[in-house]
Amino acid sequence: MSEQIKDANELARASAAPVATAPEPPAGPANPILVADYLVAGYLPGVNILNGCNLTVGEGELVGIIGPNGAGKSTLLKSLFGLVNVRSGTVTLGGEDITNMKANHLVARGVGFVPQNNNVFPSLTIEENMRMGVFLKPQLFEERWEYVVDVFPKLADRRNQRAGQLSGGERQMVAMGRALMMRPSVLLLDEPSAGLSPALQDEAFIRTRMINKTGVSIIMVEQNARRCLQICDRGYVLDQGKDAHVGPGRELLNDPKVIGLYLGTLATDVENESKSRRRLK
Numbered sequence: 001m002s003e004q005i006k007d008a009n010e011l012a013r014a015s016a017a018p019v020a021t022a023p024e025p026p027a028g029p030a031n032p033i034l035v036a037d038y039l040v041a042g043y044l045p046g047v048n049i050l051n052g053c054n055l056t057v058g059e060g061e062l063v064g065i066i067g068p069n070g071a072g073k074s075t076l077l078k079s080l081f082g083l084v085n086v087r088s089g090t091v092t093l094g095g096e097d098i099t100n101m102k103a104n105h106l107v108a109r110g111v112g113f114v115p116q117n118n119n120v121f122p123s124l125t126i127e128e129n130m131r132m133g134v135f136l137k138p139q140l141f142e143e144r145w146e147y148v149v150d151v152f153p154k155l156a157d158r159r160n161q162r163a164g165q166l167s168g169g170e171r172q173m174v175a176m177g178r179a180l181m182m183r184p185s186v187l188l189l190d191e192p193s194a195g196l197s198p199a200l201q202d203e204a205f206i207r208t209r210m211i212n213k214t215g216v217s218i219i220m221v222e223q224n225a226r227r228c229l230q231i232c233d234r235g236y237v238l239d240q241g242k243d244a245h246v247g248p249g250r251e252l253l254n255d256p257k258v259i260g261l262y263l264g265t266l267a268t269d270v271e272n273e274s275k276s277r278r279r280l281k
């Protein structure tokens, strides 16, 4: 057999042989809009809270972030919004590098952020809060006000009431409404259901989905992990500053590792709570 034919035979055998391949990473969104790539970030010198964290949100996607206390969920949102210094890694918006860009520039580029606390101006009325939201482009006020009160009709009824006099749920509506005034393409929500009664939590999730359905991409950090995974398109489980598990919300809900580590605890908590309620009766 000639050398050439031997080589050709070896090549054919090699290409027919099964090749060991790494498992496919979970499919990301078709049209990524905001991408965080291997972020390392923290508050104090030498102490990293994010340790190589990745996150992608696609156009029109609702992404949920869950994880144990102190995992770095809020820090991740703040890093995306220029409020915590990113030490390495990149954040891109529509393909453009926005790493460590200041929050006011990000708002002008279509990123909105609703922090968990102190998220309204208490001495201003609802309308004045909304005007603050659009101070970079006051000409947008009327059009955006119509959009916001379509999502939160209660705000129209209370237009002249001071935000400080509102309930927790109503204040949350004002905070989300204000962030929506600048017509964001991406909205970052830090625990929109925190401190609300179960009925109001449900309402917050429904409104969040409604906003998302109008075309706004949303990244939502949530303590109510089950409810969050039920409504989001994809979820991230953060652990020790890294994206430990990623996948469609409903897949994560049924993933034994996620149930064991993060959701199991919550289910037991719920069970214990109802047991102790029964004992009290």
Ligand SMILES: Nc1ncnc2c1ncn2[C@@H]1O[C@H](COP(=O)(O)OP(=O)(O)OP(=O)(O)O)[C@@H](O)[C@H]1O
Binding pocket: 043, 044, 049, 067, 068, 069, 070, 071, 072, 073, 074, 075, 076, 223
């Ligand atoms: N301003 C800050 N200065 C120093 N350390 C901070 C600051 N804010 C948060 N941390 C620390 O960063 C870590 C992660 O906090 P972070 O709030 O991001 O976690 P989380 O996952 O959102 O937790 P939780 O679910 O309890 O809100 C914690 O150890 C926290 O103490």
